[in-house]
Amino acid sequence: MHDLIQRFLNGERRALARIISRVESESPEGRDYVRALFPHSGKAHTVGITGSAGSGKSTLTGALAAEYRKRGKTVGIVAVDPSSPYSHGAILGDRIRMQDLALDEGVYMRSMANRGALGGLAPTLDGVVSVMDAFGFDYVLIETVGAGQDEVEIAGTALTTIVVNNPGTGDDIQAMKAGIIEIADILVVNKADHPGADVLVSQLQGLLSLAPAGTRRPPIVKTTALKAEGVDKLADAIDEHREFLKASGTLEDERAADARHQVLSMARSILLERIRESTPAAELDALVRRVAARDIDPYSAAEELASAVSHG
Amino acid sequence: MHDLIQRFLNGERRALARIISRVESESPEGRDYVRALFPHSGKAHTVGITGSAGSGKSTLTGALAAEYRKRGKTVGIVAVDPSSPYSHGAILGDRIRMQDLALDEGVYMRSMANRGALGGLAPTLDGVVSVMDAFGFDYVLIETVGAGQDEVEIAGTALTTIVVNNPGTGDDIQAMKAGIIEIADILVVNKADHPGADVLVSQLQGLLSLAPAGTRRPPIVKTTALKAEGVDKLADAIDEHREFLKASGTLEDERAADARHQVLSMARSILLERIRESTPAAELDALVRRVAARDIDPYSAAEELASAVSHG
Numbered sequence: 082m083h084d085l086i087q088r089f090l091n092g093e094r095r096a097l098a099r100i101i102s103r104v105e106s107e108s109p110e111g112r113d114y115v116r117a118l119f120p121h122s123g124k125a126h127t128v129g130i131t132g133s134a135g136s137g138k139s140t141l142t143g144a145l146a147a148e149y150r151k152r153g154k155t156v157g158i159v160a161v162d163p164s165s166p167y168s169h170g171a172i173l174g175d176r177i178r179m180q181d182l183a184l185d186e187g188v189y190m191r192s193m194a195n196r197g198a199l200g201g202l203a204p205t206l207d208g209v210v211s212v213m214d215a216f217g218f219d220y221v222l223i224e225t226v227g228a229g230q231d232e233v234e235i236a237g238t239a240l241t242t243i244v245v246n247n248p249g250t251g252d253d254i255q256a257m258k259a260g261i262i263e264i265a266d267i268l269v270v271n272k273a274d275h276p277g278a279d280v281l282v283s284q285l286q287g288l289l290s291l292a293p294a295g296t297r298r299p300p301i302v303k304t305t306a307l308k309a310e311g312v313d314k315l316a317d318a319i320d321e322h323r324e325f326l327k328a329s330g331t332l333e334d335e336r337a338a339d340a341r342h343q344v345l346s347m348a349r350s351i352l353l354e355r356i357r358e359s360t361p362a363a364e365l366d367a368l369v370r371r372v373a374a375r376d377i378d379p380y381s382a383a384e385e386l387a388s389a390v391s392h393g
Numbered sequence: 394m395h396d397l398i399q400r401f402l403n404g405e406r407r408a409l410a411r412i413i414s415r416v417e418s419e420s421p422e423g424r425d426y427v428r429a430l431f432p433h434s435g436k437a438h439t440v441g442i443t444g445s446a447g448s449g450k451s452t453l454t455g456a457l458a459a460e461y462r463k464r465g466k467t468v469g470i471v472a473v474d475p476s477s478p479y480s481h482g483a484i485l486g487d488r489i490r491m492q493d494l495a496l497d498e499g500v501y502m503r504s505m506a507n508r509g510a511l512g513g514l515a516p517t518l519d520g521v522v523s524v525m526d527a528f529g530f531d532y533v534l535i536e537t538v539g540a541g542q543d544e545v546e547i548a549g550t551a552l553t554t555i556v557v558n559n560p561g562t563g564d565d566i567q568a569m570k571a572g573i574i575e576i577a578d579i580l581v582v583n584k585a586d587h588p589g590a591d592v593l594v595s596q597l598q599g600l601l602s603l604a605p606a607g608t609r610r611p612p613i614v615k616t617t618a619l620k621a622e623g624v625d626k627l628a629d630a631i632d633e634h635r636e637f638l639k640a641s642g643t644l645e646d647e648r649a650a651d652a653r654h655q656v657l658s659m660a661r662s663i664l665l666e667r668i669r670e671s672t673p674a675a676e677l678d679a680l681v682r683r684v685a686a687r688d689i690d691p692y693s694a695a696e697e698l699a700s701a702v703s704h705g
Contacts, residue, residue: 349665351695
C-alpha cells in the first residue's frame with residue numbers, strides 16, 4: 082500500500098487508476114487509501130454537471146475539459162452511469178468522442194457505476210473525487226445522469242453545480258426546473274442552436290425571478306457543446322462562481338457543507354453495514370417475511386434492527 | 394387518533410388526507426398511523442411509473458387511472474415531485490389535466506415533495522403508499538420523475554414497475570435504457586405517434602435480447618397517453634404481470650423484497666436520527682470543520698459519529 086501511495090504522489094496515472102478501483106470496490110482497503118490521501122485533497126475545484134438523459138451533458142463535460150486544457154489546466158472527470166448488469170455502462174456513445182481527451186496526460190476520465198445500493202452512491206463517489214483531488218488535478222468534473230436524489234447528492238459533493246437544460250424536451254419540464262434550480266450554481270441551456278432555446282432561457286429567468294430576494298441568482302449560459310460554442314463562457318462562469326465563493330467567505334462554508342454531507346453519508350453506510358453484520362441473513366429474512374405477512378409493521382421491525390446495533 | 398383511524402376505516406377521504414399529511418410530516422405521530430394501519434394493507438396492487446422529465450408519465454398515469462375507473466376499479470395516486478422552495482411542486486401543468494379525475498370519488502391523488510434529505514425519499518413514500526393501500530384502493534400508482542436513485546427506490550416499493558420511454562430524446566438514451574431496463578417489469582414507449590417510436594421499440598428489443606436466458610423479458614407497450622391510446626393494453630399488461638407474479642410464486646418473494654427494502658430504509662433513518670440526537674449540533678459542526686480543514690479524514694469522522702450511537 083505504501084508503495085502504491087508513493088507512486089500516486091509521484092503522479093503515476095497507473096497508481097491513480099488502481100487506487101480508484103480499490104475505492105470503487107468499497108473494500109476496507111479502499112477506505113484506507115482515501116484516509117491516507119485525504120490530507121492531500123482540498124485543492125481542486127470540484128464541478129458537478131447534471132441534467133436529464135439526452136441533455137448533452139457528456140458532450141458538454143468533454144468540451145469543458147478541452148477548454149480547460151487550452152487554458153493549461155488539468156482535469157479529472159468522474160462520470161456516473163446507471164448500473165446495469167447487461168452493459169456495465171459500456172454502451173456509451175458519447176464516451177467515444179472523449180477518446181481524444183483520453184490520450185491527453187492532463188486529463189483523467191473514469192466511469193463509475195451507480196450501484197443504487199441502499200447506502201447510496203454518495204460515499205463511494207466522495208471517495209473517488211477526493212482521490213482525484215489529491216492527485217493534483219486543477220478541476221474535477223463530476224457528471225451524473227438523473228433528475229432526482231443523485232442530483233441532490235452531486236450538489237453535496239461539488240463546489241459548483243451546473244444544471245444542463247435543453248430546449249423542447251416536453252411538458253413537465255417546468256416541474257423539473259423548479260426542483261433543480263435550487264441546487265444550480267450555474268444554469269446551462271445546451272443545444273442553444275435548437276429552436277426554443279430562447280424560450281427556455283426566458284422560462285428559466287422567470288423561475289429565477291421567484292427566488293427570494295438577497296439570494297444569488299445563478300447565471301444562465303447558452304452552449305452548443307457539440308460545436309464547443311459557449312464553453313469558454315461556461316468556464317468563465319465557473320471561475321466567477323469560485324471567486325464569489327471566496328469573496329463572500331462562503332467557500333469555507335461550502336467545503337464544510339460538503340464535508341458534512343460526506344461524513345453523514347459515510348456514517349449511514351457504516352451503520353447499515355453494522356446492521357448487516359449484527360443480524361444474520363436468516364434472521365433478517367424471517368423478520369422481513371413477518372412484515373410481508375403483516376404480522377409486524379415495518380417501523381417496529383426497523384427499530385428491532387436498529388436496536389441490534391444501537392444503544393439509542 | 395383512534396377517532397381518525399375509525400373514520401379512515403369507514404372510508405372517509407378527509408381522514409385519509411389528514412393521515413397522509415401526518416405521515417408526510419415524518420412525525421412520530423405519522424409513524425404511529427402507519428403502524429396502526431399497516432395490518433390493513435397488502436391488498437392493493439402497487440404500480441411504479443417512472444421515466445425522465447418530458448416522457449409524459451404524468452399524462453400516462455392519469456390515463457391509466459381513467460382506464461381503471463372504466464373497469465370499475467378504484468385508484469390511489471402518489472406523484473413524487475422534486476422538492477422546491479419556490480414552487481412547492483405547484484407548477485405542474487399536467488396535474489391540471491387530472492382535475493377530472495380529482496372529482497371522482499374512486500380516485501385519490503396526492504403530490505409528495507421529494508425531500509432529498511439524507512434519509513432519502515423511501516421511508517416516507519413507503520408509509521404513504523401503505524396508508525393508501527390500507528384505505529382499500531384496488532391499485533396504487535406511484536409516479537416519479539428521475540432516472541437515478543429514485544427509480545431504484547420505486548422498484549423497491551412497487552410490485553409492478555413501468556419505465557416510460559419516448560422517441561428521440563437524445564444521444565445518451567442508450568446509457569439510460571441500459572440502467573433502467575433491469576428494474577422494468579413493463580416498458581412503455583409513449584408518444585407512439587411521434588416519428589422514431591418504432592426505432593425506439595427495436596432498440597429496446599435489442600437491449601432486452603442481451604438479458605440472461607431464463608429471465609422474464611418485460612413486454613414493450615406502445616401508448617399515446619394524450620389520446621388515451623394503448624392504455625387499455627397497458628392495464629392488461631399490468632394484470633398479466635400480477636398474474637405472472639402469482640403463478641410463478643414470486644408475488645410473495647416480491648412482497649418480501651419490498652418489505653426488506655422498506656425495513657432497511659427505515660432502520661437507516663432511525664439510526665441517522667439517533668446520530669443527530671446523540672451528537673449535539675455544535676459538536677457535529679466542529680467535527681465537520683475539522684474534516685473540511687483536512688485535520689481528520691471523513692471515514693474516521695463518520696466512525697466517530699457511528700460509534701456514538703452504536704456498540705458495533
